[in-house]
Amino acid sequence: MGKFDFKKYHVRAMNASSEAEKLAINKELKDYYNDLEESDKVIFNEELQSFLIKEMSNIKSVYDGAIGQTEN
Numbered sequence: 001m002g003k004f005d006f007k008k009y010h011v012r013a014m015n016a017s018s019e020a021e022k023l024a025i026n027k028e029l030k031d032y033y034n035d036l037e038e039s040d041k042v043i044f045n046e047e048l049q050s051f052l053i054k055e056m057s058n059i060k061s062v063y064d065g066a067i068g069q070t071e072n
Contacts (some may be wrong), residue, residue, distance in 0.1 A: 004044055006051040 009029050016022040036044060 003040075004047050006048060010051075010055065 009025060013022050013025045016025060033041065033044060
C-alpha cells in the first residue's frame with residue numbers, strides 16, 4: 001500500500017448523506033494536500049493517479065460484466 005490512504009476518503013464520500021458532507025470531505029482532502037511538503041505532493045499525486053486508474057478499471061469491469069449479462 002502507498003503512503004496515502006485514498007480509499008478511506010473515497011468510501012466516506014460514497015457513503016456521505018448529503019452533498020454538503022461530500023464537499024466537506026473533499027475540502028478535508030484538499031487541506032491535507034495543501035499542508036504537505038512539495039516532495040510529498042509529488043508522491044501524493046502519483047498515488048492518487050494510480051488509485052483513480054484502479055478504481056476506474058474496477059468500475060469498468062463491473063459495468064462490462066453487467067452489460068454482458070443483459071446481452072445474453
